[in-house]
Amino acid sequence: MHLTLGTRGSALARTQSRQVADAIEASGAARGDEVTVELETITTQGDTSRASLVGLSQTGVFVAALRDHLLEGGCDLVVHSLKDMPVGEHPDLELVSIPVREDVRDALCSRGATLTGLRTGAKVGTGSPRRAAQLRRARPDLEVVDIRGNVDTRLARIDDDLDAVVLAAAGLARLDLSEAVTEFLPVDVMTPAAGQGALAIEIRRDASDELRDLLRALDDADTRAAVTAERAALAVLEAGCSAPVGAYATVTGAALRLHVRALDASGSLQLNEVVTGPVAEATRLGRTAAHALLGRGAARLVTKP
Structure with missing residues (x-):
């Protein structure tokens, strides 16, 4: 079986999609089937716009183009970061599998200072209103700066104009960048986004039972619950x-x-x-x-x- 997996073009999206593709191929091999998964990069509005995420369409900004391509038959499945997905069910698509979740925590990346150790008035970058509000609650003196860009771009700003940035620990781990973390923020200080750290595999509702069964083998019951x-x-x-x-x-x-x-x-x-x-x-x-x-x-x- 040869499958085409639709993915965003960022390094993180391609990395996590490749990890899913490898897991699918391994699952097929365990069943005695030869399965190959090819990645196909799809550009989304969230990738091309330089506006703040808060000013875009908010929920689903990274999802719509992938879904459209899937519905048009351009690929067999797509992989999303679950926290980016709209919470409502799509009438023509099925969230067939949610693999084991990665670290749910947010991570502070700085020149060495922890959240409590940052200087008074320090500039901390994030593109998330959830993170921004919790940063302000923990340290009202901080200047929280709205930032965009991929993980490398955000990390580079620590040596440029920011004292720290906050990123998802799961994304850093998937990119082998966990050494950039100064502090993993406890969930009682920085409660994660719904679905953070989890990936979602989506297929058309009219997909074959063979494909559905293959992908369901990757589903983790505890993560899904x-x-x-x-x-x-x-x-x-x-x-x-x-x-x-x-x-x-x-x-x-x-x-x-x-x-x-x-x-x-x-x-x-x-x-x-x-x-x-x-x-x-x-x-x-x-x-x-x-x-x-x-x-x-x-x-x-x-x-x-």
Whole structure:
């Protein structure tokens, strides 16, 4: 079986897509099938625009072009960073597999200073309103700078005009750049984005059962349950990439624990909700946590005035 996998052109996207392709080929070999996976690079609006992500279409800016190419039959499957995907189901596409999640944490990269050790008024770069709000809450004196660009471009700014940048630990690990990390930020300081660290494999709903079965072998049940709860909360809060909302679930045996955090842009106001329950009720737990936050006024924090 020869498959074409659609991917964004960034170094990180191609690296994580190649990792998925290798896993698919290995899964096929374990079943006694010869499977080859070829990467096809697709340019997205998020790759070509130099505007702030906050000024773009927010949720799905890196996803739409990949999905269009898949629907047109240009490739057999696509790989997304799950945190970039819209939370609603696509009528013609299936999220067939979510492999084992990487490190969910955010990472501070600096010249050596930790978050608490940064100088007063230090400039810290991030393109994420969620990270920005939590940075301001932890260190109100910091100057948070909105940045764009690939991982190497962002890291280079530490030696240029910034004191530090905050990036996803998973992306740095996949690029073998973990040595650039000064501090892995604890999840109680920097609650991750829903789905952070996870990848998503998407196919057309009319794909063959042979392809579906091959890809489902890569699905990790615990990861899927955790991100299902996180994304269910995000859907109720109607919070996309522009909202300072974090959601992080863990699975222990048959139990799931979900922490959802909503902040205002300044980080001065914060609401937290923690729920626990059966893994089988991941969607309900996510919705329960989000409705509890809405009942406490979260809509005023996550909605732009």
